[in-house]
Amino acid sequence: MLILSEHEVQERYKMSNAIEDIENVFKTLNNDKIKLEQRTVIPTGEDSKSMLYMPAVNLEAQLGMIKITSITPNNPKHQLPTTQAKIVITDLEYGEHKAVIDGSYLTRLRTGALSGIATKYLSREDSHTLGMIGTGGMAFEQLLGILEVRNITTLLLYNRTTEKADAFKEKVQESFPNLDIQVVEDTDELLEHADIINCQTRSDVAVFNGEHVKPGTHINGIGSYQPEMREIDVKAIERASKVVFDDVDGVLEESGEMIEAMDQGVFNVSDLYASLNELSTKQLKRDNDEEITVFKCVGAAYYDLAVALGVYQNEA
């Protein structure tokens, strides 16, 4: 069996690979060659401590996988990550279990790739300033996703705890010395300059004022994945002329801000512009430079499948 640690996956598989593999998986999905089952959750303690199991198979590639994720909310107190994932890959032809791949970086990478793909189609091509709200564990790969598709020269960072934004700035500056990076004190300052806003928080209230979003801005929201969480302001959803979901059923069930927007009557399922799948396969774009566009992302097993098989097939 092939065993790959987080570090080994990081060395072998990059953002460009993830974006390509995810855009390719849409074709397989549309040919009905990907089979999924509802994810299984077993609660293992308080505060939503739990085990999550997400299986999926690709009948075209004759490969299957399951992502096994532990969620341990107390872990940050012990300098350990809240979510830890492993992916087991099975060759369906002879039923042989072929690989165990660390899934933690891969989950962050695929989520960054999803924002990257949405941003490639929805943001203005002349977007140069990225504003990031939330500089926690998911932020670095979100940045990588945007840098892959747009020529970003200025990065604005906001975090509720400013020291964490400072530490993130330092880490990013090391990897990207030419990037102009500023930590801002409030989100209005960020909204004033950002062409793209990327939210990755665990907030349960909107993290910016939707009234202050500039025309022409594209917004990605990847932090809220439960009905009680929210980060994109409902006013921004109301003002947006194009709203895109990474997985329609998933977002409608899990995204707190979209559920709130529907409850308030400012968003309806029929208002959805496209799924990410449609955006990518039909190469849809924004219509003009004044539109506000929103991408809401909660994740889905076929995205994990796409990147896990990508890593495995690169080795084989």
Next chain:
Amino acid sequence: MLILSEHEVQERYKMSNAIEDIENVFKTLNNDKIKLEQRTVIPTGEDSKSMLYMPAVNLEAQLGMIKITSITPNNPKHQLPTTQAKIVITDLEYGEHKAVIDGSYLTRLRTGALSGIATKYLSREDSHTLGMIGTGGMAFEQLLGILEVRNITTLLLYNRTTEKADAFKEKVQESFPNLDIQVVEDTDELLEHADIINCQTRSDVAVFNGEHVKPGTHINGIGSYQPEMREIDVKAIERASKVVFDDVDGVLEESGEMIEAMDQGVFNVSDLYASLNELSTKQLKRDNDEEITVFKCVGAAYYDLAVALGVYQNEA
């Protein structure tokens, strides 16, 4: 991560370990410290080719596992096993994925242990002749389970293809040179002498005539795990004074012969003597030497959990 191949598990973990760990797991189960979810099945091809996922956690031990099984019915044509399993073990305290253990031998071993436990409580203590019907992939560990609990001196083997019974005889004789082993040409000959009958076939019809079972015989049936399969003759179920299931819900849903016996009105759920759990925890026994007793087994995730954690904890 600890990685153990089939051979490494075989070297470290024996039938006596499995029987002990399974009898211990009943206490944890009865304290409501084991959490399970329905197994997930994704069909991957024709003839019930599929992927099976069975998760379970032990909150007392703070360890969780999932067994990932591929079922590839065409595999025997390529000299490969039909079922192949891997088990991933997670430490729930910090959510760390600790081990990947081959689950193929372990599945056979726990199934043998289940027959062993049932036989310890239900068969006559002076049982010396074991008759095995079906000498395929599950047979060897079934034999180990019975040898662990009864002083077997004579082994009778029946298989539809006699050459396979001969090959199995040779393999068993090597491991147990003192055992008197005979291949029989029909099951009536086996029934005439056997104190214990052990069935492990993939049959869809009864594999022996239930009218010819001797008084005092104990019968284990582990082969039929789908409604369209059956191996224990319904007449034997009708004649049995004690019927025990390894998992009550599982057997009622999956065992073809029990479903048929209920349809025919010769067995009712209220006729069930005990679950294997009750048999073990209450140390129930047969009442006399004339009774016919039946154990029907389809497997359950908590049995996999018991042996997988047993292997892991032996290493830790």
